[in-house]
Amino acid sequence: MKIDSIAKLDKWRKEIQTKQKAIKTKILICLGPGCLAGGSDKILKEFQTILKKKKIKDVLVESVKKTGCHGFCARGPMVIIEPLGIFYSKVKKVHVKDIIEKTLQKGEIIEKLLYKDPDTDKIYKEWRKIPFYARQQKIALRNVGQIDPDEITDYIVNGGYSALAKILKGMKPDEVIDQVSKSGLRGRGGAGFSTGRKWVTCAKAEENPHYVLCNGDEGDPGAFMDRCIMEGDPHTVLEGMIICAYAVGSQEGYIYVREEYPLAVVNLQKAIDDARKFGLLGDNILGTDLCFDLKISKGGGAFVCGESSALMRSVAGEIGEPRAKYVRSVLKGLHDKPTVLNNVETFANIPVIIEKGADWFAAIGTKKSTGTKAFSLAGKIKNTGLIEVPMGIKLKEIIYDIGGGINDNRKFKAVQTGGPSGGCLPADKLDLEVDFDTLADNGSMMGSGGMVVMDDRTCMVDVSRYFLNFLVEESCGKCVPCREGLFQLHKLNEKICEGKGTEDELKLMENLSKTIISGSLCGLGQSGPNPFLSTIMYFRDEYEAHVKKQECPGGVCKKLITYKINDDCNGCMACLSVCAASAITGKKKEQHTIDEVKCDRCGACYAVCNINAIDII
Amino acid sequence: MIIDSNKIQKVIDDSPQDKKQLIMILQNIQLEFHYLPKESIGLVSEYLGMPQSTVYSAATFYKSFSLVPRGENIIKVCKGTACHIKGADLIIDQLYAGIGIKPGQTTKDMKYTIEVVNCVGACAMAPVMIVNDKYFGEVKCNRATKLVKKG
Ligand SMILES: Cc1cc2nc3c(=O)[nH]c(=O)nc-3n(C[C@H](O)[C@H](O)[C@H](O)COP(=O)(O)O)c2cc1C
Ligand code: SF4
Ligand code: FES
Numbered sequence: 001m002k003i004d005s006i007a008k009l010d011k012w013r014k015e016i017q018t019k020q021k022a023i024k025t026k027i028l029i030c031l032g033p034g035c036l037a038g039g040s041d042k043i044l045k046e047f048q049t050i051l052k053k054k055k056i057k058d059v060l061v062e063s064v065k066k067t068g069c070h071g072f073c074a075r076g077p078m079v080i081i082e083p084l085g086i087f088y089s090k091v092k093k094v095h096v097k098d099i100i101e102k103t104l105q106k107g108e109i110i111e112k113l114l115y116k117d118p119d120t121d122k123i124y125k126e127w128r129k130i131p132f133y134a135r136q137q138k139i140a141l142r143n144v145g146q147i148d149p150d151e152i153t154d155y156i157v158n159g160g161y162s163a164l165a166k167i168l169k170g171m172k173p174d175e176v177i178d179q180v181s182k183s184g185l186r187g188r189g190g191a192g193f194s195t196g197r198k199w200v201t202c203a204k205a206e207e208n209p210h211y212v213l214c215n216g217d218e219g220d221p222g223a224f225m226d227r228c229i230m231e232g233d234p235h236t237v238l239e240g241m242i243i244c245a246y247a248v249g250s251q252e253g254y255i256y257v258r259e260e261y262p263l264a265v266v267n268l269q270k271a272i273d274d275a276r277k278f279g280l281l282g283d284n285i286l287g288t289d290l291c292f293d294l295k296i297s298k299g300g301g302a303f304v305c306g307e308s309s310a311l312m313r314s315v316a317g318e319i320g321e322p323r324a325k326y327v328r329s330v331l332k333g334l335h336d337k338p339t340v341l342n343n344v345e346t347f348a349n350i351p352v353i354i355e356k357g358a359d360w361f362a363a364i365g366t367k368k369s370t371g372t373k374a375f376s377l378a379g380k381i382k383n384t385g386l387i388e389v390p391m392g393i394k395l396k397e398i399i400y401d402i403g404g405g406i407n408d409n410r411k412f413k414a415v416q417t418g419g420p421s422g423g424c425l426p427a428d429k430l431d432l433e434v435d436f437d438t439l440a441d442n443g444s445m446m447g448s449g450g451m452v453v454m455d456d457r458t459c460m461v462d463v464s465r466y467f468l469n470f471l472v473e474e475s476c477g478k479c480v481p482c483r484e485g486l487f488q489l490h491k492l493n494e495k496i497c498e499g500k501g502t503e504d505e506l507k508l509m510e511n512l513s514k515t516i517i518s519g520s521l522c523g524l525g526q527s528g529p530n531p532f533l534s535t536i537m538y539f540r541d542e543y544e545a546h547v548k549k550q551e552c553p554g555g556v557c558k559k560l561i562t563y564k565i566n567d568d569c570n571g572c573m574a575c576l577s578v579c580a581a582s583a584i585t586g587k588k589k590e591q592h593t594i595d596e597v598k599c600d601r602c603g604a605c606y607a608v609c610n611i612n613a614i615d616i617i
Numbered sequence: 618m619i620i621d622s623n624k625i626q627k628v629i630d631d632s633p634q635d636k637k638q639l640i641m642i643l644q645n646i647q648l649e650f651h652y653l654p655k656e657s658i659g660l661v662s663e664y665l666g667m668p669q670s671t672v673y674s675a676a677t678f679y680k681s682f683s684l685v686p687r688g689e690n691i692i693k694v695c696k697g698t699a700c701h702i703k704g705a706d707l708i709i710d711q712l713y714a715g716i717g718i719k720p721g722q723t724t725k726d727m728k729y730t731i732e733v734v735n736c737v738g739a740c741a742m743a744p745v746m747i748v749n750d751k752y753f754g755e756v757k758c759n760r761a762t763k764l765v766k767k768g
Contacts, residue, residue, distance in 0.1 A: 033739035037754035073741030221697030221736035228738075259644075259681050260737050262750075300640055300679025303735070317637035319678045378699035378740035385741050416698060450740070452698045466701050470735060476678075578759040580714035602710040608759050 002279040004287035006165045009156075016157045024058035025104065026082040030145060032069025032228060034385070035076035039093065043077055046096040059104050065154075068232015070145030072132055073385040075115060080127060087127035088113040118382070118404070132383050135402050137364070139372050140188075140348035141225075141388045144232035149267050152274040155235040161280060163351035164239055167246055168288050171354075176247040177203060180350065182358035184370035189215050189306075189343030190421065190447050191523075192369070192436035198340055201330045203248040205338035212245045212253035212292075213315065213334060213341040217299055217306035219258065220419025221470065223450030225374040226344035228386050230257065230264035233348070234271035238294065240347030242285065243354060245292040248340055253292065254315050258299040268296055303420070303474035307522050308333070308341050310476070321476045322522035343448065345374055365391030369435035379416075379452035380407045389434075396430040399453060411456040413554075414538070418447030420467045420474075421527035423534025424460060443534040445527075459554030460539040461546050465493045467531035475524060482525030485516035489532060496543060498559040499550035506543060510536070555616035558601040562617050565592050569613040575605035620654045629657075629664050636665050639675055643682060651691075652683040688723045688730035692748050692765055697736025699743040707758035708746055709733070715762025729765065 003009050029035075029044045047064045070078060075089035081103060088099065091113060102108040115124045117131065124130045138144075147154035155161070167176050181196025202210055214237060218226040230237060241253050257264050272294050275281040283291045297315045304310050305320035312334045314320035333339025349371060353361045362370045369391040375398065378384050382404035389398060395415060399405070406412050414424040423444035425432065432438050436446045454463070468490035477483045492509050495501045513529035520526045536543055545551045552560040565575075571589040583599040586592030594605070606614045628649050632642045639661070646657050653676055662669040676682045692712065696705045709731070713719055716729055723730040739745045742754025746761060753764050 033737075033752065034741045034754060037739060037742050037745070037752035218738065219735075221701075222699045222740050223736070224738035224740055260734060298641070298644060300644070301681035301734075302679050314640070317635075317639040317641070319675055321678075376740055378743060379702055384743075419698070450698070452702065452740070454702055458702050463702070466698070474735075574759070578711070580710060602707060603704070604707050604711060604758050607704055607707055608757070 002277075004279055004284070006169055006286055009161060009165055009286060013156050013162075016153045020153075020157055023060055023063050024083075025063050027059075027064045027104075028067050028070070028080040028082060028146070029064065030068070030070040030076060030078050030080075031066045032073065032076070032145070032232065032386075033224065034069070034073030035078060038077040040077035040091075042093045043079065043091055043096055046093050047100070050097060050100055054100065056100070056104050065148045066150075067146060068144045068149050069228040069386050070127075071136075071141075071386045072127075072130070072383065074383050085126040085128055087115055087124065087130065089115050132385070132387075132402055132404065135389065135393075135397065136387050137372050137390050138388045139352050139361075139364075140229060140236075140345045140374055141233075141386070142352065143236060144228055144386075147233065149232050149234055150270055152235060152271070152278065155233070159355065160235055160351075161239055163354035164242055164246075164280070165286065166354055167243060168286055168290065173203060173247045173249065176243060176354065179354060179358045180247070183353045183361040184358075184368075185346065185349055185353060185361065186369060186436060187343055188345035188349070188373065188448065190418070190445070192446060195342060195346055198330050198342070199244065199248050201328075202338045202340045205331055207331075207338055209252060209337055210248050210250040211334045211337060211339040212241050212248065212250045213311070213339055214241055214253070214255040214347055215306060215308075215311060215341055215343045216255055216257040216261070216264065217311060218261070218344075218448065219303040219306040219474075220421075220448050220450045222376070222378055222416070222452040223419060223448050224376045225386060225449045227261050227264055229344050229348050229374075230255075230261065231267050234264075234268045235275070236348045236351060237268070237344055238271055238275055238281065240342075240350035241294065242281065242290075242292055243350050244340055244342070244347070246290055248338075250340070251291050251293070253294045254297045254334070255294065256297045256299060256305075256311055256315055259301055265296055265298060272296070302476075303470075304476045304522070304524050307524060310522070311341065312339065321478050322524075324521055345449070366433065366435050368437055373434070373446070373449060375449045375451045377403050377451050377453070380410070380455040380458070381405070381453040382407055391435045392433045394430070395425065395432050395434055398434065398451070399430065403453065406453065406455050412453070413456050413458055414454045414460065414463075416444075416452040416454065416463070416531075417450065418445035418530075419450050420470055421445060421523060421530055422447045423530050424454070424463060424538065425534075426538040429538075443530075443537055445530075457554055457556070459497075459552050459556035460535040460542045461493070461496055461552070462554070462556045464532045464535045465490065465497055468493055468528075471524065471528045475528075479519065479521045479525055481516045481519030482521070482528060485512055485519070486525070486528050488512060489516070489529060493532065496546045497552075497557045499546060499557070501547045503547055506536070506547065561601060562596055563594050563599060563601065563603070563606060564615050564617055565594055566613055566615050567591065568611055570611065572610075574608045574610070575614065578604045578608050580604065620650060620656070622656045622660065625650075625654060625657050625660055629660055634664060636667060639665060639667070639672065640679065643672075643676055643679075647682055651687045652685060655684075686723070686727070688727050690729050690749055690765070692729055692731045692746065693734045693737070694720065694731065695735075695737050695739075695743070695745040695747070696733045697740060697743075699740035700736070700745055703743040704758065705744045708744055708756055708761045711758045711761045712765065716765065
């Protein structure tokens with residue numbers, strides 16, 4: 001069926017609405033990356049198998065829906081029953097029968113599966129009330145976790161493609177751009193460039209054709225927002241891109257997805273095929289003059305390909321080396337033609353901005369960073385997961401109110417934002433408001449939205465070493481300061497981790513950083529020293545402990561620590577069996593000892609000991 | 618390992634003869650053979666009419682391509698930021714003790730290859746290990762080898 005007019009789209013939406021009204025109860029099963037690792041696919045199957053055989057009022061086999069990431073990964077696998085919003089967490093396959101028989105048939109709540117706040121012991125029945133969710137505001141993620149990403153009807157029934165219909169009905173391209181500009185939307189891929197400005201430049205460019213690209217490379221380690229959008233709500237990315245194509249006059253676009261995200265590719269491809277089938281992509285979209293089609297381009301596992309000019313080369317089948325941008329890529333982009341490149345989340349915001357208007361969007365967040373931002377919370381934090389919050393929220397609120405604080409109630413040490421180009425912020429910066437400019441002013445950056453929380457058992461010198469190692473591997477090698485400079489910086493950093501660094505070398509590292517920043521072509525090199533610079537700015541005492549006292553306060557750097565078994569040891573043999581160096585001896589139920597000479601400090605014993613009987617000295 | 622060049626040629630012939638598709642063609646070959654056999658560089662260069670050096674540079678630039686044969690089972694250990702601070706190195710150490718190879722290596726019987734990846738987007742479950750596309754989250758280091766053998 002081709003939807004060849006806007007009237008038909010509206011009619012279709014009404015039809016789906018009527019049909020879906022018949023399904024009173026909905027059972028949402030999260031198949032996001034976290035829940036899937038916990039076996040949620042098996043839970044889904046079990047629901048379908050049992051419900052096929054049972055007749056329950058208001059519950060059909062179609063009531064069971066698979067969704068993208070619902071957000072609260074730490075409590076996965078989760079099952080949500082709508083419209084009541086009952087939230088069952090840590091569900092296993094064996095619970096399914098119970099859920100069907102008790103909750104679906106009799107309306108009883110199974111208390112042991114509900115979420116219990118570990119701090120207050122309060123039990124929550126409904127997911128919207130849980131503190132993790134209550135503080136959030138979802139725009140880009142509005143459908144993720146709520147709809148079945150494979151069903152275009154699910155997207156449409158929730159208002160999908162109505163923004164597209166709205167512009168085709170009565171907005172000129174420059175009016176669309178005007179709305180985007182007025183909304184204040186800034187690119188969510190890292191740099192925070194004004195989206196409206198980018199679109200205007202491309203729209204005005206005289207050369208033809210114009211291209212629209214979506215950056216789904218998400219190379220920052222520790223970030224998974226874009227993955228969840230592409231997997232959980234692919235049509236919103238498509239709709240955002242089609243609107244952009246209309247605004248800048250483009251007929252051809254690409255979505256660049258990193259190869260580590262196979263499910264994103266599958267779901268996007270399904271969305272593209274469906275959209276084409278129904279006449280939402282291709283020639284004469286919704287019966288108008290708009291013609292635009294999309295292809296997926298798969299990355300090859302190179303971080304630098306997230307950079308705009310490298311990405312464009314990669315899409316063109318070349319090696320993804322950045323080029324000097326005397327002329328910006330919006331004018332000379334893919335195949336040297338005018339090109340708009342935006343991030344996945346940026347595009348996901350567009351339909352809502354068009355639908356609800358620029359003023360509505362601009363009223364959210366702060367003056368210069370409008371709207372919301374999606375973050376992935378990971379690291380040593382209780383509530384790991386995917387969140388979306390208004391800009392301007394305090395770091396503290398994200399980490400404690402939403403994130404629930406630090407694992408095992410240990411001490412917070414730092415939060416890393418912005419990936420390898422960003423930095424680490426210490427405890428006294430927790431009052432900072434999260435927006436593009438505040439984070440940048442404080443030596444970090446917004447980045448694409450990865451937030452990795454670190455506790456007192458993390459060594460900041462090691463974190464810096466980790467990122468430098470990452471960048472040495474990922475530098476494309478074109479510029480000497482980046483290729484050789486980062487290599488030397490990493491080497492000096494490694495020396496510090498081994499307790500062999502000197503104070504002069506610390507100074508040398510700071511100088512070298514300046515050279516790398518000023519002499520590199522692309523963002524990778526220009527921001528490469530950031531993890532080092534931000535850690536030495538806020539955690540100089542840790543560097544000094546390594547250099548002056550050969551100590552690692554975080555207890556991480558292997559050359560500077562020893563493991564010792566204390567009197568609490570009950571001789572459970574767990575550490576002994578895991579020690580690959582056979583350095584641990586001791587009888588069952590008797591205190592063990594570690595041979596310091598044999599021990600290679602891998603820390604496996606420390607990780608498996610359940611009663612804290614191993615000390616790091 | 619000997620691979621029939623005709624088989625490689627077949628994969629190539631099924632792909633569009635377009636220089637822009639270089640990376641896609643290499644991806645297709647790798648999908649079939651789990652690595653890029655030596656012959657494929659020459660065959661692709663002939664097919665697309667571009668120098669072997671260009672094909673070779675693409676094959677070495679992108680991390681996902683392997684120029685050496687890989688084992689039947691691919692073990693990917695995530696070393697993204699979240700996994701790093703939650704003990705990804707411990708998994709690598711334990712796998713070395715358990716199956717005797719380090720990242721980048723393949724067991725002699727061609728059964729296992731270990732690779733390190735930088736974040737697979739499941740950071741909430743760190744540390745993460747993937748065995749042939751099956752994700753394992755919150756991996757306890759002492760269970761790593763067992764999980765691998767179970768598959
Ligand atoms: C080394 C490097 C890696 C990057 N990786 C990504 C990425 O993975 N995803 C992304 O959206 N932007 C990435 N960017 C930013 C892009 O170059 C570009 O600014 C962005 O995609 C533009 O979209 P936006 O304005 O919507 O943010 C990267 C930049 C650099 C320098
Ligand atoms: S700064 Fe580094 S990554 Fe960027 S172009 Fe130069 S060498 Fe390549
Ligand atoms: S850091 Fe390992 S999955 Fe992201």
